[in-house]
Amino acid sequence: MILDCAIIGGGPAGLTAGLYTTRGGLANVVMFEKGMPGGQIMNSSEIENYPGVTGEVSGMEMMSTWPEQCQKFGLIHEMVNVLRITKTGKLFKVHKEDGTSTDAHSVIIGTGSSPRRAGFKGENEFFGRGVSTCATCDGFFYKGKEVAVIGGGDTALEEALYLAKICKKVYLIHRRDSFRSAPNTIARVERTQNIELVLNSFPEEVYGDASGVTGIKVKNKEGAIRDIAIPGIFTFVGNDINNQTLIQEDGSFLCDMNDQGQVIVDLSMKTSVAGLFATGDMRIAAPKQVVSAAGDGAVAALSAIAYVDELLNH
DSSP, X not given: XXXXXXXXXXXXXXXXXHHHHHHXXXXXXXXXXXXXXXXXGGGOSOBOSSXXXXXXXXXXXXXXXXXXXXXXXXXXEEOOXXXXXXXXXXXXXXXXXXXXXXXXSOEEEXXXXXXXXXXXXXXXXXXXXXXXXOHHHHGGGGTTSEEEEEOOBHHHHHHHHHHHHHSSEEEEEOSSSSOBSOHHHHHHHHHOTTEEEEOSEEEEEEEEETTEEEEEEEEXXXXXXXXXXXXXXXXXXXXXXXXXXXXXXXXXXXXXXXTTSOBOOOTTOBOSSTTEEEOGGXXXXXXXXXXXXXXXXXXXXXXXXXXXXXXXXX
16 A cells, blocks of 8 residues: 555644545555654643644643544554655655655654753763753652753753753753753743853763762863752753654665754645655744644645645646
8 A cells, every 4th residue: 555645743733734635535545653643742731833722732641632632534553663765756665664665645744853962971871860851751850959950942941941941940040151942931030039040151071870860060161060959950042853754774864954954845745756845843934833733744744644645737
């Protein structure tokens, strides 16, 4: 069976693409997602800027109904990891980790990005043993204790606010003297009494023992070292693009990319390869917001519907 559309990735972009392609009339649409659909936003503690969503709603709560809505119109979720997408003639082939492959007339890819490691000494050694990139996943383990958050963007500040609700104290470590975040979020952080700002500083080393992290050494721009005894460290220093599925056997990419590894698309989410559409965090100029990713998914789906109709009926 040849799919009308294969969707790679089950975040907001992929799920919305699944909704619009199936409801829009494409047959045999499969979303390939190796884990639970929902994407990175599932790890967010509070969503307050998605239209129509009010109150304190977590990312997991907000995304919980999306898969059911998509599947209602016929979207199939295949829980498998996709290794590579290739194209021969007018047909795409989705190569899966289990050794099988699936053919498709069109592909919408939305594999997003992954949290970047900060790169300080001991980070990899203690990752999962006191170093984390998910406050909602691991924050509970540090209830009533002191922790550190590393980063200066929206995610770092939002997660610092979340941790401040359950932890005794949060050290917010940032290499600059100002934050790259929404003014309202910055104001909330500055008003929160148990958040201490450690500015113009960066992590030098995290250390610990067999039980996990016991502290972190922080260096400021003058070179002075501060030793903070804490059992938990949360890093939010950006993301790396998950573009591995577009890498061909010869090491080249299936479609045109920019220097940052982002997929080059036009306003219709079309790539340089006919029938291939890219969405969400992995595309150029991505705002990295759920509402934008969902919009990308809808646009890509409408483009895919038009492409498949032209391919099969003309």
